[in-house]
Amino acid sequence: MYYFDPHIHMVSRTTDDYETLAKMGCVGMSEPAFWAGFDRGSVESFRDYFRQLTDFEPKRAAQYGIQHYTWLCINAKEAENVELSREVIKMIPEFLEKPNVLGIGEIGLNKNTKNEATIFLEHMELAIEYNQQILIHTPHLADKYQGTRMILDMLIADSRIEPSRVLVDHVEEHTAKQVLDQGFWAGMTLYPVTKCTPQRAADIIEMCGAERLLVNSAGDWGPSKPTAVPDLILEMRRRGHSEALIRKVVYDNPIEFFSQSQNFSFTHPE
Amino acid sequence: MSIPLNSQQVLDREYLEIRGKIVELAASLDRLERAEGCVxxxxxxxxxxxxxxxxxxxxxxxxxxxxxxxxxxxxxxxxxxxxxx
Incomplete structure (x- = not known):
């Protein structure tokens, strides 16, 4: 089965991973900007990172028949540096017309602080000004519920935000329904220990339905599994779910969501 | 939408996995008790x-x-x- 990984950090992965993903059916992916594992020192570091996301990675992916898209922002961890964040936000429009840019992301909260919320709101303004879709990171572990509620508060309070153009990622059992009930798209991240397993993701699909639900691997530089989406496909098959339902979650839904972006020009495989 | 498997099939499929997780949990609690100090x-x-x-x-x-x-x-x-x- 062909699939689309809507959230994977390929700058952290090897070219061998692209080959493996292609062999397992991955034909498209989107890569949100995120934390490098250390705080970057200047806006120029982000400019180089955005060049990597908009120039180098699409070429690397294309060698294996994978269509690569991306999202730009300064992540929530580095948003504690408000001055640097504002410099990065000011620079982002330089890249918004690059052909693989889908929108602003992954913005969000990390420890649910005032600075993080301030920069989240400023990213929202940027997205609204440039009519961009938004991809949102929700915090880990004990901070997830509180942070997700805060993010929903900020989104709902702004009538200019169209919920159907916003993806709230890393939902779990205690946050998925709230996100979906407000009309947003929700992403489940299959990630060891701190997020969701394929089995629990299948449970959430069974309990919430497949409408506006996506699943991703978030493969990055930490302990993670870039081939996690095929693990969900296998789990759903083992439970007896239809191929049509599985395809909706791993292929049709991401394409439907991304199709709202002016730069999304996905070519279906023959 | 419900899970296509019935409860007997879920139990048959997951019994050993659940058993294994309970043993892992029990061993973790034992480890806490065997270690020096009190938490x-x-x-x-x-x-x-x-x-x-x-x-x-x-x-x-x-x-x-x-x-x-x-x-x-x-x-x-x-x-x-x-x-x-």
Whole structure:
């Protein structure tokens, strides 16, 4: 089965991973900007990172028949540096017309602080000004519920935000329904220990339905599994779910969501 | 949408996995007891104890959802006033 990984950090992965993903059916992916594992020192570091996301990675992916898209922002961890964040936000429009840019992301909260919320709101303004879709990171572990509620508060309070153009990622059992009930798209991240397993993701699909639900691997530089989406496909098959339902979650839904972006020009495989 | 498997099929499929997870949990608690020192006053031990209770109780909410909420920080809806934003 062909699939689309809507959230994977390929700058952290090897070219061998692209080959493996292609062999397992991955034909498209989107890569949100995120934390490098250390705080970057200047806006120029982000400019180089955005060049990597908009120039180098699409070429690397294309060698294996994978269509690569991306999202730009300064992540929530580095948003504690408000001055640097504002410099990065000011620079982002330089890249918004690059052909693989889908929108602003992954913005969000990390420890649910005032600075993080301030920069989240400023990213929202940027997205609204440039009519961009938004991809949102929700915090880990004990901070997830509180942070997700805060993010929903900020989104709902702004009538200019169209919920159907916003993806709230890393939902779990205690946050998925709230996100979906407000009309947003929700992403489940299959990630060891701190997020969701394929089995629990299948449970959430069974309990919430497949409408506006996506699943991703978030493969990055930490302990993670870039081939996690095929693990969900296998789990759903083992439970007896239809191929049509599985395809909706791993292929049709991401394409439907991304199709709202002016730069999304996905070519279906023959 | 429900799970296509019936409960007997789920049990047949997952019994050994559930058994293995309970043994892992028991071994972790044994390890805590064998180690020097005492953590009984650590709030995380209280959370673990409450989590184990949830597994045995009948409730309207899912057990996974209740466990997630147990280990979550509290949300206060006036947070924007507190932050003055």
């Amino acid at each position: 009984s006053d650590d709030n995380r031990m209280k959370l673990i104890s409450q989590g184990l209770q949830i597994l045995l109780e009948q409730a309207d909410q899912t057990k996974a959802g209740q466990i997630q909420m147990l280990f979550s920080r509290v949300y206060e809806d006036n947070w924007r006033n507190q932050f003055d934003i």
